[in-house]
Amino acid sequence: MNCLSPSILSADFSRLGEQIKELDEAGAQYVHIDVMDGMFVPSISFGMPVIRAIRACTDRIFDVHLMIEEPGRYIDEFAEAGADLITVHAESCRHLDRTIEKIKEKGLLAGVAINPATPVSAISCVLEKVDMVLVMTVNPGFGGQKLIPYTVEKVRELRKIVDEKGLKTDIEVDGGVNLSNVEELMDAGANIIVAGSAIFSGDVTENTIRFLNIINE
Numbered sequence: 463m464n465c466l467s468p469s470i471l472s473a474d475f476s477r478l479g480e481q482i483k484e485l486d487e488a489g490a491q492y493v494h495i496d497v498m499d500g501m502f503v504p505s506i507s508f509g510m511p512v513i514r515a516i517r518a519c520t521d522r523i524f525d526v527h528l529m530i531e532e533p534g535r536y537i538d539e540f541a542e543a544g545a546d547l548i549t550v551h552a553e554s555c556r557h558l559d560r561t562i563e564k565i566k567e568k569g570l571l572a573g574v575a576i577n578p579a580t581p582v583s584a585i586s587c588v589l590e591k592v593d594m595v596l597v598m599t600v601n602p603g604f605g606g607q608k609l610i611p612y613t614v615e616k617v618r619e620l621r622k623i624v625d626e627k628g629l630k631t632d633i634e635v636d637g638g639v640n641l642s643n644v645e646e647l648m649d650a651g652a653n654i655i656v657a658g659s660a661i662f663s664g665d666v667t668e669n670t671i672r673f674l675n676i677i678n679e
């Protein structure tokens with residue numbers, strides 16, 4: 463299934479609850495929540511208290527993307543805060559398999575993310591264990607960057623592997639996605655689309671509906 467996962471990193475934080483309700487009413491299926499620790503990526507964003515607070519605003523899937531060192535330390539807390547899907551980076555886990563198992567033991571969906579310069583082969587051992595692979599299409603840490611073109615080929619490579627193995631694994635793309643390149647990413651094999659600035663610059667409802675019209679075509 464194709465889904466839209468707007469990234470609230472680009473939201474107006476003074477109206478966060480209101481904007482999440484707007485996404486929900488416009489039909490976005492997921493809410494993408496970027497947690498950054500100032501170590502794995504240069505920025506610091508938000509953590510469990512914010513997730514706990516916005517949980518009351520919507521029943522949509524909370525797609526929590528952990529851009530933090532050794533995320534395995536915090537799986538219990540993110541589960542308790544309201545995550546439905548937790549994605550950890552292959553580059554940030556000393557024990558990736560154990561961290562994925564921990565997410566699944568909590569009864570949550572598990573995702574693994576790879577940075578632009580990390581090859582698809584880095585996650586081949588865990589591919590059959592995860593519900594989703596997140597292919598970063600920018601270097602993580604900031605919203606509003608330009609998509610790195612070579613990452614589209616990684617999406618194509620991953621889709622081929624997933625299909626050849628007969629897996630149902632979702633493929634998410636994140637970074638620099640806009641109304642002009644989303645079709646190319648979907649043609650390459652992505653089915654969960656993250657968009658931050660392209661959703662929150664201007665009219666949130668209108669932008670969400672425009673994306674959904676393409677994604678659901």
Ligand SMILES: O=C(CO)[C@@H](O)[C@H](O)COP(=O)(O)O
Binds near residue numbers: 471
């Ligand atoms: O994880 C990240 C950035 O590290 C993303 O989720 C961004 O928040 C996407 O923002 P845009 O590139 O769509 O503005």
